[in-house]
Amino acid sequence: MLIKKPLSMGLFLTYKCNAECQHCMYGCGPGWKADWIKLSDAEKIFASVSESIKGLPDNRIGINYGLHFTGGEPFLNFDLLLELTRLATRFNIPSLFVETNCFWCKDEETTEKKLLELKKAGLHGILISINPFILENVPFERTENCIRASERIFGVNVIVYQHYFYQIFKTLSIKTTMPAQRFFEKIPESLYYIELLPMGRTVYKLRHIFQKHKAEYFFGYNCREELFRNWHIHFDNYGNYIPGYCSGLSLGNINNIERLFTEFDTSKFPIIRALCTDIKKLYELGRKYGYDENEEGYISGCHLCLDIRKKIVSQTDRYFELRPREFYLSVT
Numbered sequence: 253m254l255i256k257k258p259l260s261m262g263l264f265l266t267y268k269c270n271a272e273c274q275h276c277m278y279g280c281g282p283g284w285k286a287d288w289i290k291l292s293d294a295e296k297i298f299a300s301v302s303e304s305i306k307g308l309p310d311n312r313i314g315i316n317y318g319l320h321f322t323g324g325e326p327f328l329n330f331d332l333l334l335e336l337t338r339l340a341t342r343f344n345i346p347s348l349f350v351e352t353n354c355f356w357c358k359d360e361e362t363t364e365k366k367l368l369e370l371k372k373a374g375l376h377g378i379l380i381s382i383n384p385f386i387l388e389n390v391p392f393e394r395t396e397n398c399i400r401a402s403e404r405i406f407g408v409n410v411i412v413y414q415h416y417f418y419q420i421f422k423t424l425s426i427k428t429t430m431p432a433q434r435f436f437e438k439i440p441e442s443l444y445y446i447e448l449l450p451m452g453r454t455v456y457k458l459r460h461i462f463q464k465h466k467a468e469y470f471f472g473y474n475c476r477e478e479l480f481r482n483w484h485i486h487f488d489n490y491g492n493y494i495p496g497y498c499s500g501l502s503l504g505n506i507n508n509i510e511r512l513f514t515e516f517d518t519s520k521f522p523i524i525r526a527l528c529t530d531i532k533k534l535y536e537l538g539r540k541y542g543y544d545e546n547e548e549g550y551i552s553g554c555h556l557c558l559d560i561r562k563k564i565v566s567q568t569d570r571y572f573e574l575r576p577r578e579f580y581l582s583v584t
C-alpha cells in the first residue's frame with residue numbers, strides 16, 4: 253500500500269479543548285494534557301507536504317482544500333497559532349485557515365485584533381463551528397462576535413459551519429449557552445439537518461438518536477478507501493498521521509515522515525491490515541482480546557471499529573497504530 257502525500261490536511265495544535273462536545277470526533281476536552289505541537293515537528297510536516305497541498309484560486313478557503321489548524325481548540329494557545337501561521341506562510345502553504353469554537357471572543361475589539369495579527373502573519377481565513385453541542389459550551393454572543401470580526405478581516409474567506417444553526421440561533425435570539433437537549437426539544441426537526449459523522453464520541457454519547465444494527469450487518473465492509481485517501485487527513489500534536497476521520501488510528505509518525513510516503517507495509521500494522529480486508533477480521537482479532545458483541549447494536553461500522561479498538565487498547569499496548577492511547581479513554 254502507498255500513502256500518497258496529502259492534497260489537503262488539518263494540523264492539530266493539541267487535543268485539549270475548553271469544551272467537551274458530545275459529538276467530538278477526536279474526543280477532545282479539558283481533561284487532555286496541555287501537550288502542544290512542537291514548531292520543529294510542524295516544520296518537518298510543512299517541508300514534506302508544501303508541494304502536494306492544493307488550495308483554491310486566490311487562496312479562497314474550503315473544507316477539503318489547503319491546510320487548516322485545528323485540535324482541540326487552537327485559540328487556547330494564540331502565540332503558538334501565530335508562530336505556526338508564520339511558519340506555514342514561509343512554506344507558501346495555500347488556503348491556510350483556522351477552525352475555532354469562538355470561546356475566546358469575549359468582545360469584538362480584542363477578537364478583531366487577534367484575527368488581524370493572524371492575517372498579517374499570512375492566515376487566509378477562518379472556519380467558525382456552530383451547532384447545538386457547541387452551544388452547550390460557548391455563549392452564542394461570542395460566536396456572533398467572531399463572525400462579525402472575521403467578516404471584516406477575512407471578507408469572503410469565512411466559513412460558518414453549520415450556517416443552518418446560525419440562522420436558527422439568531423431567530424431564537426439566543427445569547428448565552430443552552431443545553432442541547434433543550435434546543436432539540438424546541439426545534440426537533442433540526443435533528444434532521446445536523447451533520448454528524450457516526451464516529452468518535454458520537455457513538456457513545458449520541459447513539460440513542462441512531463438506528464442500530466448487529467455486528468454482522470457491517471461484515472464484508474473494508475476501509476481501504478478511507479484509510480488511504482489523500483484529502484482531509486490530519487497530523488496530530490504527537491506527530492501521528494491520522495487517516496481521514498479515523499481518530500485513534502495512526503499510520504505512522506513524523507519522525508519517519510518521508511518513509512511514511514514511500515513505503516507502507518501493512519504486515520507491520522495488523523489492525524490496519526484487518527480494516528483494509530474486512531471489518532470482520534478486526535472483530536475476530538478483538539474476540540482474542542475478550543471483546544463481546546454489544547447487545548444494543550452499533551450505529552455504524554465506525555462504532556463497531558472503535559468499540560473493538562477500545563477493548564484491544566485496554567488489554568495490550570502492542571499495536572503501534574492505536575494512538576494516541578489517551579484518545580481511547582476520552583471517548584466513553
Ligand code: SF4
Pocket residue numbers: 269270271272273275276277278279280281323324325353381386
Ligand atoms: S468538537 Fe470542537 S469544540 Fe467540541 S470538543 Fe471537539 S474540538 Fe472542542
Ligand code: SF4
Pocket residue numbers: 451474475478479497498499527553554555557558
Ligand atoms: S470503520 Fe474504523 S477505519 Fe473504517 S472509516 Fe470507520 S473509524 Fe475509520
